[in-house]
Amino acid sequence: MNSAARIEAFLEMMSAERGAAENTLSSYRRDLEHASEAIKGGLAGAGSADIRAYLDEVAARGFAPTSQARKLSAIRQFFKFLYAEGLRGDDPTGTLDSPRKGRPLPKTMSEAETGRLLDRAAQEAGEAGPDGDRMAALRLHALVEVLYATGLRVSELVGLPVTVALRDDRFFMVRGKGDKERMVPLSTKARAAMRAWLAARAERPAFAESPFLFPASSDSGHLSRQVFARDLKGLAARSGIAVAKISPHVLRHAFASHLLQNGADLRAVQQLLGHADISTTQIYTHVLEERLVRLVNDHHPLAD
Incomplete structure (x- = not known):
């Protein structure tokens, strides 16, 4: 069985039918080719014992x-594809257990810290002098307000x-x-910060002609993630927050955390974050658990 050809067919399916990104x-490709090279006879013809030995x-x-x-x-995805296409009569991954791994909780900020950050950005945008x-201050204020309002x-x-900001300032349509x-x-504050930035x-003639909301003289034509991350850390330092x-x-x-803490539904947060699968959003279940404990402690008649 030609493993290389099967892997290519699988990748074509992932791209065409599921819209998988290049990354x-x-x-x-890396993971499947690595496994295929390590397993004698290639991955496509491997059995459960072969795959288990490879994972070990x-x-x-x-x-x-x-x-x-x-x-x-x-x-697993590869063999599901082979089985669905009739290229294998079985799925050798069905009996394999996933490796145990801890679930690291995402780093987040308190509502008070976030408020300090946004207040500082607004203050700097209002007080900035030279052009x-x-x-820079108006752009950073718009960026942090929109990021916290949308979770993009x-x-x-x-x-x-x-164009996303020129249609209707109450919301963005994001691809x-x-x-x-x-x-x-968008929140009221995010809309106000965005109007000031626009x-x-x-x-600026050079900016006004750009197709991007946050133009920059970079290869991409827009502000880079690295520059925004650097500016955000600078804002945090000026707000008294650990960089x-x-x-x-x-x-x-x-x-996401603050929405859930204040009563939002996990499915709604999933849609806002753009998670294809609810299991990705479930890293926030600790927030829901804390909310339920607080609910019982605050409202149950027998709670201490």
């Missing part, structure tokens, strides 16, 4: 449990086309992973 396809070898070589789980997930400083991935945020579109509402942006605990991704987690 996802590259990861699948991966573990013995010191790969982290998360890496082991990712490799097994790729292999260059003013543009940082790549989605910095790469937003300007995320797998080219899927979703609607994210007005300043229109005053090590903040990043754009931490603000995305804060958005």
